[in-house]
Amino acid sequence: MNDDNGEGVAIANLIAADEKTIVGWVYRWNTGALAIRWDMHGPQRVSRIYPDLSDADKAEIDFASLTQLPCRDD
Template identity: 70%
Template sequence: MNEDKVEGVAIANLIGADERSVVGWVYRWNTGALAVMWDVNGPQRVGQCQPDLKDAEKREIDFDALTRMRSGDGG
């Protein structure tokens, strides 16, 4: 990564409630922050992430809220 600009790399797929579809990705930015990026359908309920994230990473992206949201809810 280039240290002069903010860049991110996907570290996990967010799998939808159907347990098959990738509905988004978790990115780690070169600043150390984590962020969720949704697919073109926008925020959707998440069933799991692959690979599984550490507990601290899940807290940072509020994974529990992602598993409870309604489609189109946005959080």
């Protein structure tokens, strides 16, 4: 991570409802903020985060709402 360029680093994978497909990543920016980057198919239901994040980090990315999104095949 390069602090001078406002870059982030992926810290976790977002795992789809099928429990095997990675559908996005959680990034931590040099500011400490978290953000989600989706794969080319865009937002979709997430079943879990790997590796697991703290409850505070999950709240910051609103993990509960990610588990309610439509699945890719819905």
